[in-house]
Amino acid sequence: MxxxxxxTPASSYLEVEDLQVHFSTEDGVVKSVxxxxxxxxxxxxxxxxxxxxxxxxVTSMAVMGLHTASNASITGSIKLDGQxxxxxxxxxIRLLRGKKMSMIFQDPLSSMHPLYTVGxxxxxxxxxxxxxSKKAARSHAIDMLDRVGIPxxxxxxxxxxxxxxxxxxxxxxxxxxxxCDPDLLIADEPTTALDVTVQAQILDLIRDLQKExxxxxxxxxxxxxxxxxxxxxxMVMYAGRAAEYGSAExxxxxxxxxxxxxxxxxxxxxxxAPTDRLMPIKGTPPSLIQVPSGCAFNPRxxxxxxxxxxxxxxxxxxxxNSSDHFVACHIPPAERQQIWAQEISPRLS
Amino acid sequence: xxxxxxxxxxxxxxxxxxxxxxxxxxxxxxxLLVVEDLVKHFPIKxxxxxxxxxxxxxxxxxxxEVRxxxxxxxxxxxxxxxxTTARLITxxxxxTGGKVTFEGHDITHLSxxxxxxMRRDIQMIFQDPFSSLNPxxxxxxxxxxxxxxQGVTPEGGRKxxxxxxxxxxxxxxxxxxxxxHEFSGGQRQRIGIARTLALxxxxxxxxxxxxxxxxxxxxxxxxxxxxxxxELDLTYVMIAHDLSVVRHxxxxxxxxxxxxxxxxxxxxxxxxxxxxPYTVAMLSAVPVADTKRRHQRERxxxxxDVPSPINPPPACRFHTRCWKAQDLCRTEEPPLLQIxxxxxxxxxxxxxxxxxxxxxxxx
Numbered sequence: 001m002x003x004x005x006x007x008t009p010a011s012s013y014l015e016v017e018d019l020q021v022h023f024s025t026e027d028g029v030v031k032s033v034x035x036x037x038x039x040x041x042x043x044x045x046x047x048x049x050x051x052x053x054x055x056x057x058v059t060s061m062a063v064m065g066l067h068t069a070s071n072a073s074i075t076g077s078i079k080l081d082g083q084x085x086x087x088x089x090x091x092x093i094r095l096l097r098g099k100k101m102s103m104i105f106q107d108p109l110s111s112m113h114p115l116y117t118v119g120x121x122x123x124x125x126x127x128x129x130x131x132x133s134k135k136a137a138r139s140h141a142i143d144m145l146d147r148v149g150i151p152x153x154x155x156x157x158x159x160x161x162x163x164x165x166x167x168x169x170x171x172x173x174x175x176x177x178x179x180c181d182p183d184l185l186i187a188d189e190p191t192t193a194l195d196v197t198v199q200a201q202i203l204d205l206i207r208d209l210q211k212e213x214x215x216x217x218x219x220x221x222x223x224x225x226x227x228x229x230x231x232x233x234x235m236v237m238y239a240g241r242a243a244e245y246g247s248a249e250x251x252x253x254x255x256x257x258x259x260x261x262x263x264x265x266x267x268x269x270x271x272x273a274p275t276d277r278l279m280p281i282k283g284t285p286p287s288l289i290q291v292p293s294g295c296a297f298n299p300r301x302x303x304x305x306x307x308x309x310x311x312x313x314x315x316x317x318x319x320x321n322s323s324d325h326f327v328a329c330h331i332p333p334a335e336r337q338q339i340w341a342q343e344i345s346p347r348l349s
Numbered sequence: 350x351x352x353x354x355x356x357x358x359x360x361x362x363x364x365x366x367x368x369x370x371x372x373x374x375x376x377x378x379x380x381l382l383v384v385e386d387l388v389k390h391f392p393i394k395x396x397x398x399x400x401x402x403x404x405x406x407x408x409x410x411x412x413x414e415v416r417x418x419x420x421x422x423x424x425x426x427x428x429x430x431x432x433t434t435a436r437l438i439t440x441x442x443x444x445t446g447g448k449v450t451f452e453g454h455d456i457t458h459l460s461x462x463x464x465x466x467m468r469r470d471i472q473m474i475f476q477d478p479f480s481s482l483n484p485x486x487x488x489x490x491x492x493x494x495x496x497x498x499q500g501v502t503p504e505g506g507r508k509x510x511x512x513x514x515x516x517x518x519x520x521x522x523x524x525x526x527x528x529x530h531e532f533s534g535g536q537r538q539r540i541g542i543a544r545t546l547a548l549x550x551x552x553x554x555x556x557x558x559x560x561x562x563x564x565x566x567x568x569x570x571x572x573x574x575x576x577x578x579x580e581l582d583l584t585y586v587m588i589a590h591d592l593s594v595v596r597h598x599x600x601x602x603x604x605x606x607x608x609x610x611x612x613x614x615x616x617x618x619x620x621x622x623x624x625x626p627y628t629v630a631m632l633s634a635v636p637v638a639d640t641k642r643r644h645q646r647e648r649x650x651x652x653x654d655v656p657s658p659i660n661p662p663p664a665c666r667f668h669t670r671c672w673k674a675q676d677l678c679r680t681e682e683p684p685l686l687q688i689x690x691x692x693x694x695x696x697x698x699x700x701x702x703x704x705x706x707x708x709x710x711x712x
Contacts, residue, residue, distance in 0.1 A: 051563035051564060052563055165655075166427070167654055195427055196592065196635055197426065197630060198426075199634065200633075200634035200636075200650065201651075223636065224638040225638045228638045228640050229636045249640050249641075252638065252640045262565055263564055264638070266564045266565045268571075269593070270592065270596065271637045274597055275597075278568035278572055280565055280566070280568030280569040284535060284536070284566065285533075285563070
């Protein structure tokens with residue numbers, strides 16, 4: 001199976017090219033996203049993985065046109081179904097939200113209006129894009145709540161967000177996001193606030209609904225387990241850039257970036273016998289005001305001494321090493337594969 | 350000043366000692382902490398006269414013991430009572446009923462003054478490293494606070510002791526005069542751990558110690574906790590919802606549902622041979638970082654949400670969501686009984702119709 005993003009990039013539903021999102025602050029320019037390219041097709045799921053401050057949420061907000069702060073500067077290109085979003089007016093993007101693209105946020109309580117019923121909020125979104133009566137919109141909203149598995153939807157539609165449990169709220173949020181059949185769904189940590197059994201329900205729901213609507217899905221998470229469940233392609237982000245990008249099979253079974261190795265070593269594996277020690281990455285993620293020169297990961301990388309000064313002063317480009325696997329690392333590809341096979345992989349299992 | 354200016358030197362780069370061999374409790378399985386029939390009901394007051402109209406039955410008859418030197422974990426979903434249990438055994442909350450015994454002393458209803466000396470031996474690590482450190486105090490003051498509160502002058506003076514503690518947890522002694530905001534989340538959690546260690550406690554209760562941290566930092570802190578346990582002979586009670594982390598760190602695990610323990614046992618018994626339907630469902634829901642197996646795993650989908658602890662279902666509290674529930678489950682509460690086949694098995698389940706164990710152990 002080849003990764004979707006290599007096949008016909010020209011026709012991808014969402015295409016992001018050299019995206020940069022910078023914020024000027026009193027302390028300096030925060031380069032939250034600094035040269036990021038990726039694409040997602042309809043029916044495909046891209047998982048964006050990274051730690052806090054890696055730029056994954058800033059990327060999704062940029063796609064949704066939600067960076068309205070005056071200190072934000074966005075350059076590069078974001079094309080949704082061929083339409084350029086960088087530089088588009090707020091009104092243009094507002095009309096795309098809901099119908100063409102939609103977002104599920106991490107915390108449904110703070111992203112729903114507490115004074116309106118759940119039903120009202122779904123009806124409002126639906127009527128912006130569809131010229132229907134309130135009554136028809138309401139019955140559509142009940143349908144949607146039913147679809148996401150809310151019991152007694154005809155009764156619960158008049159409930160306020162605080163009357164729902166966390167899992168129900170997240171479902172109501174998904175119902176709202178999907179009420180206009182969006183072509184692109186961005187889910188930013190959709191299950192982080194949820195318990196594991198509810199998380200499983202929500203992930204199943206996203207998977208089922210994607211199949212039904214043939215949407216393009218971008219799922220942003222720090223949980224490698226969640227992307228392994230859902231994603232076709234995975235992009236690992238570090239300090240505002242892609243460290244590694246490829247099919248989920250490649251990323252989990254033959255990862256080539258030392259940061260990806262570090263993430264896999266940090267995580268207790270649930271599917272294998274327990275190991276004695278985790279293998280964490282040393283140090284902490286960098287400040288985005290003073291990103292280390294060269295490869296941003298070099299202060300935390302165990303392999304930097306092997307490569308030498310290139311890591312310290314040359315920023316590695318994201319290079320296609322084989323047909324569908326992009327890695328931004330100065331270690332030569334053959335050596336990386338050898339390190340994975342001989343040093344990292346045996347320690348993980 | 351940014352967080353990256355502070356060099357982080359975790360003691361995690363060297364391979365640690367092989368732990369599992371030494372910590373299996375074949376030395377002395379002495380109970381450090383015994384919890385019997387522990388109950389905590391939070392009254393709900395309402396109406397004009399603020400009369401008690403009901404109670405949140407947060408913890409409702411919990412029994413377990415924690416052995417010296419082991420890591421005992423309590424898992425469960427939000428609202429199951431695991432954090433309340435942690436606060437009851439550290440006596441941050443007053444139990445409604447039951448008994449907590451620490452090293453043979455009944456501490457269930459000790460007054461604050463009588464509890465104070467006990468607090469040297471029982472310490473707590475909190476989940477949120479941002480709200481559990483006073484932003485106006487320096488690291489030195491925070492980590493040295495236990496000495497001040499207990500009126501202890503450590504050998505070599507407080508400052509020396511605090512700097513030693515900072516080194517123990519992988520921070521630099523020069524951080525003594527810095528403030529919490531100058532540190533990252535992982536470093537703050539280390540500061541909290543240093544404070545916990547100041548009085549050389551015997552028991553550390555850690556409530557979600559790593560869940561607020563990034564994956565790579567989480568692993569550093571997990572390794573640190575394991576090293577400290579080895580070096581300082583600590584006993585941990587770990588409260589967590591991340592089942593992968595719990596499996597990695599624990600010797601024994603208890604699963605809670607709506608204020609009750611539904612299953613308890615050795616880590617391997619519980620993870621490889623779960624018997625309670627809730628444990629089985631919860632374990633099957635954990636996402637696995639393996640793309641090859643994503644379509645092969647059988648997942649048990651639980652319907653609905655956890656019922657309210659104000660008015661929990663009668664008899665077995667899980668029967669409303671259980672696929673094996675029968676009439677008996679709705680009328681008679683299943684006791685927590687031994688189920689393992691081995692004669693000394695400590696695997697206990699509270700279920701009338703436990704799930705059959707798998708034919709061959711998973712792993």
